[in-house]
Amino acid sequence: MTERDIFFVANEVNELGGVGRWQAQLAKLLAERGHRVTIAGIAPANHPMDLGEDPPFRTVTLYARRPPGRPRPRRLLGAADPAVRRHDAHMRTAADRLTALFRAARPGAMIIVTQVWAMEWVALADTTGHRIIGMTHESFETARKSSRFARVKKYYQDADRLLALTQEDADRWVGEGMNNVGFMPNPLPIVPDAPSPRTEKVVASIGRLSHEKGVDLLLDAWAEAAPKQPGWTLRLYGRGEAEAELRQQCAQLGLDDSVDFAGQTDDVPGALRASSVFVQSSRGEGFPLVLLEAMACGVPCVAFDCAPGVREIVGHDRDGLLARPGNTTELARHLVRLMSDEALRDAMGDEALRSVQRFEPDAITRRWEELFDFLDR
Structure with missing residues (x-):
């Protein structure tokens, strides 16, 4: 060399x-x-x-x-x-x-x-x-x-x-x-000591609270998904210029009891290990590191198929689920599918952990x- x-x-x-x-x-x-x-x-x-x-x-x-x-x-x-x-x-x-x-x-x-x-x-x-x-x-x-x-x-x-x-x-x-x-x-940005046990009823999202990251779309999807799976929490990690507007949207949708605005985190692996599903609702992406991080923690991902980099990382119906960009009903359906099926979460999470090693x-x-x-x- x-x-x-x-x-x-x-x-x-x-x-x-x-x-x-x-x-x-x-x-x-x-x-x-x-x-x-x-x-x-x-x-x-x-x-x-x-x-x-x-x-x-x-x-x-x-x-x-x-x-x-x-x-x-x-x-x-x-x-x-x-x-x-x-x-x-x-x-x-x-x-x-x-x-x-x-x-x-x-x-x-x-x-x-x-x-x-x-x-x-x-x-x-x-x-x-x-x-x-x-x-x-x-x-x-x-x-x-x-x-x-x-x-x-x-x-x-x-x-x-x-x-x-x-x-x-x-x-x-x-x-x-x-x-x-x-x-x-x-x-791959991280190599965690241990994967998530996938025992917590938590769907995690990590990213800037901005228009590009589509958290407003995620809240619309969560309004459809949450009533079908009571007891689950959507935990939003991040700060950004859209936070006040998103909090207002959350209240208007009646989601305050099931959405946690968790702020910025310095412990991404810890946040992911405390979740059982990861969701990304971006309007546009490149090659998102956070999807790699979630998969490295054995957490199955649900995401909008908004860029080639997303579908390069997540294999639909193998190690995660992809929804058409902006289709909040489809995103909600994928979330419910994983939230309601522990065996599927474990199978996709284990496969995610294996497949992400190519990076x-x-x-x-x-x-x-x-x-x-x-x-x-």
Whole structure:
């Protein structure tokens, strides 16, 4: 194995969320295998997560606060507009810090650009002699509905590799004329000491209380499911901007006695071991870590089939159940099916524990190293 200098360049070094957790985990895995790893963030995190006392990688942040977007030039001045020129000069100065990092690296370094916004600075830096791997941590369909779609096509077209999360998403990017596409799944984020005994009458949901995560849809589904299985609790772990609205919806649906707003948790394995079913009701996803975590705890999952990454992880009617996106009646029916059948919960939970091992961290890390070796030929 070749020991390399590896740079992650991201919007933030330690933003709380799936991408930040994936980045910190992979950086640690690669560092533990002897690579020299640096995470460079463009701006400070809005919601920082703890990277631990002594992470095995360096961290650098280019700006003291989040930089403003590029101003629209006044019509007659164009690129000569002083505001535009100041903005571009600040970007080049920040990119010079990346250049210094890259120039100090050993030959064969890998630059992994975690998010496409960060690629705007990498594109201004001198990356001579190193390989660039661009990433999109969302489904093709989610990207297509956002401004990131055009930026992925613009900024990643000349990268040595563009990585999607699944083969299905990679094929969609190829259909857009991107000829440098591959895919790489996320590694299993946790290896619990013990699985859930699946004895508690608890359905768990873990995620930000936001529109994208679809907790409003979950409450509608729970209003159908809960009366059919009295004694069960829906436990919602997370905080977010929609919390007040969701609490009001919960009260209006008459669910206060069966829904527990449990707040943010620092013990995801503990939360999952205290549940017997996991539910995800997102409107859009990439390759959701929390589904991997639930399955690693032997908890069968019910989820909206909202992205290729979801159906790549959960095998419908084998280790979990998938509902059509947004179909709350179908989601409720799947929940009732698992809540009412202990034998089915145990069978699917045991199968989930077995099937999720294909995303075991060492196996995914080796795939990364094989990609590095391939690109360095």
